[in-house]
Amino acid sequence: MKSITTLFLVAAMASFAPLTVADVLLIDAISEVPANSSEGLPRPRTGQTMDSVRTQFGTPEQEMPWVGEPPISRWVYADFTVYFEHEYVINTVVHR
Known part of the structure; x- marks a missing residue:
């Protein structure tokens, strides 16, 4: 009887193992983004026009339609x- 109880307990504990697996969240990666300043990584700000981005940062390596x-x-x-809606910056994402 004791071996059946032990077996049942081991089986029950094994079934909970998948519940203990966790994924790494990107919250840490977000907090590691360098500041948008001369000390960090200067980049376009929300609301800038395409012309001002091109003037400030030069020609992009790639322009996606x-x-x-x-x-x-x-x-x-x-x-x-840099992501644009019409001709205005809506977001800038730093590469890892």
Whole structure:
């Protein structure tokens, strides 16, 4: 009887093992993004126009055409990617 109880306990504990597995969240990665300043990594700010981004940061390495409605396009630079809605910056993502 004792061996059946032990076996049952081991089986029950094994069934809980998948519940203890966890994924790594990207919250730490977000907090590690360098500051948008001359001391960190200067990059375009929300609301800037395409012309001002090109003037300040130069020609992007790659210009992806717009998709969807409203039109969203992106410019890829060495250290970050800039997302535009129409001609205005909506987000800048730093490359890891």
